[in-house]
Amino acid sequence: MLQKTVTMAATKRVALVAHDNKKKELVAWCKKHHKDLAPHTLYGTGTTGAVIERDADLTINKLISGPLGGDQQIGALITEGKVDFLIFFWDPFEPLPHDPDVKALLRIAAVWNIPVACNPASADVMVHSTLFRGSFDRQVPDYEGYLKERLAN
């Protein structure tokens, strides 16, 4: 796959998502990192976003609730180049009716080389990294090049 480089701005776009059994853990993590998160643009699936706003006092651009398509909305934002980091505390113990959407979000994050944190430890590493705090270059699929190649065949 052809790749191109994008440079992330100092203000990051961070998507926050947690399954029901993980929401308390994510809220606690958001409170702990309030200062790290507050300057950035934050997105969240519907319930996660509302709970973070209510309990961690952060402003979240709230999408629709996960089981109704919120994971897919975050995936769409990723393909549009509008998300830089994904913090997704998914539940490793419980199958969910929208498991295909969860899998699709994790897949599209891998396709677009999005840093993903799935638990508090990996999210700690993420926000403490110099890459989160400064600007950084990331390789992403070169869609125009990809399309040109597909049309030539």
Ligand SMILES: O=C(CO)COP(=O)(O)O
């Ligand atoms: O189900 C989710 C992610 O798969 C999260 O959705 P809610 O934030 O609406 O609970």
